[in-house]
Amino acid sequence: MHATHDEPAQWSSPLRPLEPQHPVPNLPEQVTYDRPASALLTGVVRRSADPTISIVMPARNEARNLEIVLPELPQVDQLVLVDGHSVDDTVAVAKRIRPDITLVQQTRNGKGNALACGFAAAKGDIIVTLDADGSANPAEIPAFVEALVSGADFAKGTRFHRRAGSADITRLRRAGNACLRGVANFALRTRFSDLCYGYNALWRDIIPLLQLPPIDNVATGNRVQWGDGFEIETLITCRVVTVGLATTEIPSRERSRIVGETQLRTFSDGARVLRTITTEWHRSMHEMKAVRKGRHCLPSGLIGVATLGEASLCGPETGPEAGGTR
Ligand SMILES: Nc1nc2c(ncn2[C@@H]2O[C@H](COP(=O)(O)OP(=O)(O)OP(=O)(O)O)[C@@H](O)[C@H]2O)c(=O)[nH]1
Numbered sequence: 629m630h631a632t633h634d635e636p637a638q639w640s641s642p643l644r645p646l647e648p649q650h651p652v653p654n655l656p657e658q659v660t661y662d663r664p665a666s667a668l669l670t671g672v673v674r675r676s677a678d679p680t681i682s683i684v685m686p687a688r689n690e691a692r693n694l695e696i697v698l699p700e701l702p703q704v705d706q707l708v709l710v711d712g713h714s715v716d717d718t719v720a721v722a723k724r725i726r727p728d729i730t731l732v733q734q735t736r737n738g739k740g741n742a743l744a745c746g747f748a749a750a751k752g753d754i755i756v757t758l759d760a761d762g763s764a765n766p767a768e769i770p771a772f773v774e775a776l777v778s779g780a781d782f783a784k785g786t787r788f789h790r791r792a793g794s795a796d797i798t799r800l801r802r803a804g805n806a807c808l809r810g811v812a813n814f815a816l817r818t819r820f821s822d823l824c825y826g827y828n829a830l831w832r833d834i835i836p837l838l839q840l841p842p843i844d845n846v847a848t849g850n851r852v853q854w855g856d857g858f859e860i861e862t863l864i865t866c867r868v869v870t871v872g873l874a875t876t877e878i879p880s881r882e883r884s885r886i887v888g889e890t891q892l893r894t895f896s897d898g899a900r901v902l903r904t905i906t907t908e909w910h911r912s913m914h915e916m917k918a919v920r921k922g923r924h925c926l927p928s929g930l931i932g933v934a935t936l937g938e939a940s941l942c943g944p945e946t947g948p949e950a951g952g953t954r
């Protein structure tokens with residue numbers, strides 16, 4: 629089923645509309661956070677109240693979709709397109725429509741590796757991850773940015789909220805997502821309403837804390853290494869919780885892919901997501917022991933002081949459909 633997105637973007641830049649549409653009162657020029665969940669970053673990281681923004685867009689054989697998606701995007705500070713060894717005109721179309729684009733060739737295979745490569749090339753204070761298939765509505769970017777400027781470390785899109793929805797997800801995948809989400813929420817002691825959605829935003833300064841798979845080992849063969857595939861959103865979510873960062877869920881209305889087929893394979897990618905949850909659960913147990921013994925050392929060299937499971941929900945809705953950590 630093909631769909632076109634006729635409606636014009638309601639919004640032109642993620643930087644300006646924050647003022648009239650979504651005022652953020654009394655923000656000093658530099659913001660530091662005193663949320664318990666962000667204890668690791670308090671006093672260490674100083675963030676701008678007027679952040680620069682990079683969009684990171686993974687794309688594999690999305691030339692026809694990019695024709696529609698790229699003109700719809702707001703003029704942010706940087707647009708990073710990570711090409712997944714496309715065999716169509718993805719790169720040529722991107723260069724033609726957005727000559728200012730930062731084009732990155734991913735080092736291995738899979739959406740996760742694409743995002744990690746895009747993060748490495750991103751220069752903005754804030755990174756917004758957006759699929760190239762037209763499913764993410766760029767008019768929602770200000771809500772993500774506002775949540776981050778208001779204090780969240782990670783703004784996580786959710787399709788399963790009373791003010792959200794999806795025209796893209798199948799019944800089978802919705803059911804699979806619900807099961808995986810339940811397992812993840814149990815293991816992480818969280819209450820997220822969505823687990824595997826690709827529309828998210830984060831402060832760039834948290835990336836070292838996530839310890840994503842290094843991008844410099846080049847692929848051998850076509851195998852997608854663990855952490856490099858569609859499990860990436862789950863991996864990021866688990867790590868955000870484990871480190872104790874503040875997460876906000878942002879209701880989002882996912883549109884249908886414009887043309888082409890999803891590259892996600894429901895069962896094998898679902899199994900990878902499940903493996904990610906169990907691996908990260910074991911990892912968090914191990915780290916919690918280290919924290920208790922006072923030996924937990926963060927990748928940035930900070931000495932960790934947070935206990936696990938403290939990330940808080942500060943989303944716009946806190947009803948039963950909204951998620952977060954408890
Ligand atoms: N660079 C790169 N992009 C990829 C790869 N696999 C998927 N993508 C892109 O990732 C985005 C999401 O992929 P889809 O195939 O639409 O999958 P989906 O069913 O929407 O899955 P999610 O949105 O990730 O839950 C699209 O922009 C794809 O082009 C890859 O291996 N490399």
Ligand SMILES: [Mg+2]
Nearest residue numbers: 759761763885
């Ligand atoms: Mg898609």
